[in-house]
Amino acid sequence: MVETAASIDDVWSWLEEIPDPEIPVISLVDLGIIRGIRWHEDTLEITVTPTYSGCPATTVINFEIEAALRAKGIEHLSLVRQIAPPWTTDWLSDKGRAKLESYGIAPPQVAGGPTRCPHCHATAVEKISQFGSTPCKAQWRCTDCLEPFDYFKCI
Amino acid sequence: MSVQGLIRLGDNTLILGQRLSEWCGHGPALEEDIALANTALDLIGQTQLWLGLAAERSGNGQTADTLAYHRDAWDFRNLLLVEQPNKDFAVTMMRQFLFDTWHYEMLNALTDHIDPEISAIAQKSVKEVTYHRERSTDTVIALGDGTDESHTRMQTALDRLWPYVGEMFSADEDDLMDMAALRPKFDVHLSETLQESTLTQPESDFFHQGGKTGARHSEHLGHMLATMQVLPRSYPDAKW
Structure with a gap:
């Protein structure tokens, strides 16, 4: 049922297309909050770091990553929150x-x-x-x- | 690692965040309103990290939300300072300045904590708190060294809140670090700021205590919790 797993480079380019919900002119990748992408067996693991600890966009960002990757056919997805090292501009x-x-x-x-x-x-x-x-x-x-x-x- | 120590930090940021959010839509100027709401947002975000870790470590099925919404006043472990009412803008900003000055030094020290998860939260939080302290310091100076009216109000605010300063440096075995050790750095920033503000530091070293141990909260906390907790207590299964 599953064809070849998406390459890590493909996933980066997909995430590059997701705009920041509050500053839509830049992408999540531009913002520097995607800290890692890797396959763990058949699960795609995306490591995301929050910008500000209370920023309400963080939740929206997780939804958008999930929606975008599901649309690309990713079935098993895990979003990992990483707070250290803390996000920096x-x-x-x-x-x-x-x-x-x-x-x-x-x-x-x-x-x-x-x-x-x-x-x-x-x-x-x-x-x-x-x-x-x-x-x-x-x-x-x-x-x-x-x-x-x-x-x-x-x- | 003491779960109580984590709860103390999370309760400080939760209660002060809730207090500051009371200003939303009522600030004396649009910029001040936005700044207070932003500070509240950072503090509530930090609360999710501290209480989230406390819940995980307690291992009894608690979450950050159950700790925030399903405890009564006597189970809270925040400093008495942060539960004091907003009163006027002078009291709010003086309270913020005193808290930020302590909070900044405390988080800086915790970045070296042996527990990597505690250190991570401190590293994240101190970046935000650096901005909080910068703003509250600037505001205390501007209003202290301002008009006769603003000066009088800032001095009154300092005198009113001074008896709540000492509790920040009281220490016991539940703390994540030696809070008393923070006092010298706190005093340096305090006296520099007060001097520039033309405000006078009160002489008394008496202080109220009972907030961080939960033994004797002020009457203000219960009223605040009634407002903060009414929805999840009325509808326990409500989801955001």
């Missing part, structure tokens, strides 16, 4: 960072704040609040074009 892909900025969200910076406004690219920016519309974002403002924008916090 260092795991965001370069592609993901570029997509965030073109979407209007300043990508995370080690310095702790955005380097420039994602709208007009001016470097004169100021913090409004350490917290924003989702756990992973802070609110900043460009003092040049005066537009507020989201900044993806560096953790």
Whole structure:
């Protein structure tokens, strides 16, 4: 009944197509939360790490992984939650960072704040609040074009 | 490993998370409302990790949900500080600052814990708590060194909450670490922040206790639990 098991590379490319539920411009793979994919006998095991411990998107993400892989014919699936090492924005892909900025969200910076406004690219920016519309974002403002924008916090 | 020690940490984050969520839709400014709700969300997320591990270790069929919703006040092991009512924004932010300052040092120390699961939760949580502490510190400074009105309210809040600080550093064998050892680092951050805030640290070293042992919670906890637990207690099989 089962044909050849899907290759690990295939599974990565399928997950690459699943958008983050709150920031749909980047994929789950771009976000860096898929920590491992492996076959354990006839069960496909996906290791997922949460971004923020209370982020409600985590549950939705698990549903979406399951739905996408079932649609590809995966019958036995196991999702493993891994919290250590904790997720870090260092795991965001370069592609993901570029997509965030073109979407209007300043990508995370080690310095702790955005380097420039994602709208007009001016470097004169100021913090409004350490917290924003989702756990992973802070609110900043460009003092040049005066537009507020989201900044993806560096953790 | 002491299950009680895990429950203490999970109950702190649960009760403070629930308290902060009372502000949702009532914050003094949109940004503050969002920040309080975000902090509450992080704390409830951490609760799922701590109480989840406590339930697993107790091995009697408990889950994080049964621990949160099917215990009464006398079985809770949170600090008295976190169950204190929100009152005004000054009291809420002073409570947050005092808790965050302790929580940050405590989690940092726990990242080296010998138990890998405890260390993992601490490593995850401390990243979030770093942001909490940064914000509550900034807010205490801005309001302490603000207008006459905000200064007076922040000093009143500090005086009111001061008798709940000492319990954070009381220690017994159920704790996951030596809580008393955290005091020097706590005092450094506290005095630096208060100095910049132009607030005066109270002199008394008296403190209320009975929260983390469950011996003597304040009357506020029961009222809060009545609200928090009503749905799962009325409909025990309800699923999210």
